[in-house]
Amino acid sequence: MKFFIDTANLADIREAQEMGVLDGVTTNPSLMAKEGITGKDNVMRHYKQICDIVEGDVSAEVISVKYEEMIKEGDELAELDENIVVKIPMTADGVKAIKYFSEKGIRTNCTLIFSAGQALVAAKAGASFVSPFVGRLDDISTDGMALIEQIVTIFTNYGITTEVLAASVRHPMHIIQCAEIGADVMTAPLSVIKALLNHPLTDSGLAKFLADHEKANLPVKQ
Numbered sequence: 716m717k718f719f720i721d722t723a724n725l726a727d728i729r730e731a732q733e734m735g736v737l738d739g740v741t742t743n744p745s746l747m748a749k750e751g752i753t754g755k756d757n758v759m760r761h762y763k764q765i766c767d768i769v770e771g772d773v774s775a776e777v778i779s780v781k782y783e784e785m786i787k788e789g790d791e792l793a794e795l796d797e798n799i800v801v802k803i804p805m806t807a808d809g810v811k812a813i814k815y816f817s818e819k820g821i822r823t824n825c826t827l828i829f830s831a832g833q834a835l836v837a838a839k840a841g842a843s844f845v846s847p848f849v850g851r852l853d854d855i856s857t858d859g860m861a862l863i864e865q866i867v868t869i870f871t872n873y874g875i876t877t878e879v880l881a882a883s884v885r886h887p888m889h890i891i892q893c894a895e896i897g898a899d900v901m902t903a904p905l906s907v908i909k910a911l912l913n914h915p916l917t918d919s920g921l922a923k924f925l926a927d928h929e930k931a932n933l934p935v936k937q
């Protein structure tokens with residue numbers, strides 16, 4: 716399973732890249748706004764900076780909602796770097812735009828997927844990735860992970876090559892469950908990725924190893 720980081724924060728992206736676990740980045744307009752990135756030039760420069768850090772796919776989301784504007788914006792984003800994946804919302808205009816980009820050989824990530832039907836339509840239109848939002852479904856008492864399982868099953872049934880990118884991942888168990896189900900990609904904030912490293916027995920085991928080493932290496936009294 717590929718690990719993407721879900722942020723527009725350059726320091727977090729650098730840290731994940733240096734950890735050696737990073738396969739790509741996902742951003743969205745909220746994450747860009749959180750970093751204070753405003754205005755088209757700054758947005759474009761920021762995406763380029765992300766592409767310079769990470770060796771992998773970088774999802775850059777269009778702000779436009781009308782087909783003509785979406786394809787213009789997406790074309791400009793795709794020109795920035797070969798690793799840019801144009802992120803398109805699941806709407807009728809969005810699906811049409813996915814078809815346009817797919818025919819042009821530009822990769823897309825269809826975002827805001829909350830049902831298997833939406834995922835299937837996006838895949839048929841030629842999306843490279845579909846992004847079902849696990850955490851936001853859990854938030855409304857709906858099983859987000861069941862949706863990942865349903866989409867993986869459907870895509871497997873028909874040999875659909877669109878990758879299932881589990882988004883809105885909120886905690887380490889979501890990551891493990893995605894891997895068990897066979898999601899192609901998961902995207903999570905750095906804190907959630909780092910939480911995978913933690914185990915109290917690792918901490919206490921290391922403390923004991925170091926204490927034993929220190930005791931055995933005390934200077935010998937003459």
Ligand code: E4P
Nearest residue numbers: 721741743846851882883884
């Ligand atoms: C990524 O592609 C999504 O935009 C993101 O994972 C949404 O996460 P959130 O539900 O935590 O905002």
